[in-house]
Amino acid sequence: MLLTKKPQVKTTRNSKSKKEFYKYIIFMGLLLACAIALLKSFEYYYFSYKLRTDVYIGLTAFLFLCLGIFLGLKVGKKKNPDEKPSLPVKLPLNLELSTREIEVLKLISEGLTNQEIADKLYLSLNTIKSHTNSIYIKLGVNRRTQALEKARKLQIVP
Amino acid sequence: MLLTKKPQVKTTRNSKSKKEFYKYIIFMGLLLACAIALLKSFEYYYFSYKLRTDVYIGLTAFLFLCLGIFLGLKVGKKKNPDEKPSLPVKLPLNLELSTREIEVLKLISEGLTNQEIADKLYLSLNTIKSHTNSIYIKLGVNRRTQALEKARKLQIVP
DNA sequence: GGAACCTTCACCCGAAAGTATGAAAATTGC
DNA sequence: GCAATTTTCATACTTTCGGGTGAAGGTTCC
Known part of the structure; x- marks a missing residue:
């Protein structure tokens, strides 16, 4: 009824989700930057104090493993919203469900x-x-x- | 009429999921072992050919980052389906569909x-x-x- | 402030789905 | 062959869905 007559030129209602998406991207980028910075600082630490390579490697591996798990969990949780209706979903046609x-x-x-x-x-x-x-x-x-x-x-x- | 009377003796069908679970565990273990082995081999490579430390570190970080993301995704997906208590609710009655x-x-x-x-x-x-x-x-x-x-x-x- | 949409609700009517009960062929297992 | 099941079909009835049309109030954006 509300949809059979209008061609629906554009839907400018999901700018909110877009903004949130960009925020998310920026956040992730910052997180990665922090991780790299931490890695570098460790590197300096290693060079100045002659830490054992094994320890350094292990720390790096552990750090990035944790980061990866964290990221994976974040992405995995985004896929299954629960309870609350979440945000509108985009559809093949430029219609979205409220x-x-x-x-x-x-x-x-x-x-x-x-x-x-x-x-x-x-x-x-x-x-x-x-x-x-x-x-x-x-x-x-x-x-x-x-x-x-x-x-x-x-x-x-x- | 046709369903309310029979006990239907043979239903040997849900040992499959357990086996699959064990397979999954073993698979994960092997994956981790491979990752560690790869790390070690890289280490040897590093020691014998004097690769740059940066490259080695970067590879290690990337490898474990990927592994972490993979693991995080797996866990994240596993956690969501059982928001409801559906553990032993497998069979309503021991009846099979024709x-x-x-x-x-x-x-x-x-x-x-x-x-x-x-x-x-x-x-x-x-x-x-x-x-x-x-x-x-x-x-x-x-x-x-x-x-x-x-x-x-x-x-x-x- | 108007367009576009979302949310809410109403009435009506026909179609689809579900419920109950029964029963005849086809099949499968022993 | 006989019993148990499955598969097939029937009638009759109630409930649920789907489709149409309309409308009032609220929001979001330009």
Whole structure:
């Protein structure tokens, strides 16, 4: 209904997520810079005090191993949002699901009926129907099972 | 009717996951061993050919950074699926789905309606309804969306 | 301040799905 | 061959979904 008539030229609503993305990138860059600086300082320490190579190597390896694990965990956790609806998801078409729609979609994926979703979110059944219809339109499907398959392919729901 | 009476003796199917777990552990151990071996070989290389310390350090750091990221990703992915207590909830009842039922279940997971499934398998709509109902009973659910969620947890459908 | 969107809710109607019950062929296992 | 199952199909009924249309209030951005 809201989507069948407009061509949807641009969606300028996700500048927030972009900003956060850049912040994240910069943060990571700084972290790496710190690690390298630390490495260099260790190197100086090594050259001035003639530490054993083994110790130096081991420390470096351990340091970067920890850094790698930390980074890996960060990235890994980003993939599975939980509880809260998280940010809007980009879609093949330049349509994205709103937070409420993602919330409803997740409850659908848990096998709840529209009525159960309505009860859980303290909303009217008609409201849930509106949300589901918007979801179907945006995903280009017409049933909830199809929506589930598509959402899984798009990694919106696990 | 067909499901409420039988004990269904043979279900020797979940020692597989344990074996896979052990395999995973062993694989991880071997990976670490390889990393250490590689490190040592680099060390020998360094000592015999007088490579620059910087290069050696950099390689070590990079290697362990990659290893750490890999490990972090693995752990991060493993941690998320069990937000719910789903440890021993593997089998609802010791009932198995028949081949036809699995076939129908897969088509359901692709988002097809009962009528579409009937057309695809050259069967009657009522037949598909019977199959779906059997599936629901065996999986202990009431709706196809719930069946999908359960089937995914049981790894019947991807 | 208006455009575009999100969120909420309403009513109606037809289609799809689910529930209950039954039963006849086909199959598989012993 | 016989029993147990699976597979097939049926009727009848209720519930849930999907699609259409409309609308009011809120936000975000330009």
